[in-house]
Amino acid sequence: xxxxxxxxxxxxxxxxxxxxxxxxxxLKVRIFPRVPxxxxxxxxxxxxxxxxxxxxMVAISGSEVENRDYMxxxxxxIDQDENYYVTDMDPTVMVYNxxxxxxxxxxxxxxxxxxxxxxxxxxxNISHSIKEIQNSTxxxxxxxxxxxxxxxxxxxxxxxxxxxxxxx
Numbered sequence: 126x127x128x129x130x131x132x133x134x135x136x137x138x139x140x141x142x143x144x145x146x147x148x149x150x151x152l153k154v155r156i157f158p159r160v161p162x163x164x165x166x167x168x169x170x171x172x173x174x175x176x177x178x179x180x181x182m183v184a185i186s187g188s189e190v191e192n193r194d195y196m197x198x199x200x201x202x203i204d205q206d207e208n209y210y211v212t213d214m215d216p217t218v219m220v221y222n223x224x225x226x227x228x229x230x231x232x233x234x235x236x237x238x239x240x241x242x243x244x245x246x247x248x249x250n251i252s253h254s255i256k257e258i259q260n261s262t263x264x265x266x267x268x269x270x271x272x273x274x275x276x277x278x279x280x281x282x283x284x285x286x287x288x289x290x291x292x293x
Contacts, residue, residue, distance in 0.1 A: 140228030242275025
């Protein structure tokens with residue numbers, strides 16, 4: 126199956142762009158109906174994964190204690206579970222140091238993570254096309270605390286994973 130946890134190089138200019146897009150320290154979640162081209166261009170989401178995804182989740186959640194923001198993104202990858210489609214999340218975390226006002230250059234991606242909501246069913250059975258699922262995703266933006274549970278859990282899971290790998 127390959128490596129389940131992988132350190133990845135997050136280009137600093139990309140992490141800064143995401144942080145600035147969220148206006149920093151704002152606890153937000155955004156769902157894009159398609160994987161934005163920036164994520165593909167920076168090599169953070171493969172075009173093959175993007176083509177098989179029902180969108181992209183991006184979340185930011187700050188830690189006042191650590192004085193940094195955790196920025197998590199994950200394609201909502203379409204998969205099949207028996208007769209229905211599901212969406213799977215393999216999130217990536219990047220971190221912004223608010224004290225130094227700079228992003229860290231490294232992040233972590235987690236494949237097949239163990240957090241509630243990682244895989245969620247859709248209302249589409251296998252007779253539907255992938256395009257129908259993709260076309261059903263709409264742009265959403267909400268405060269972090271009002272976001273669907275799966276996105277909050279993915280963000281907390283990835284923040285914990287980042288601390289485990291880089292802080293210990």
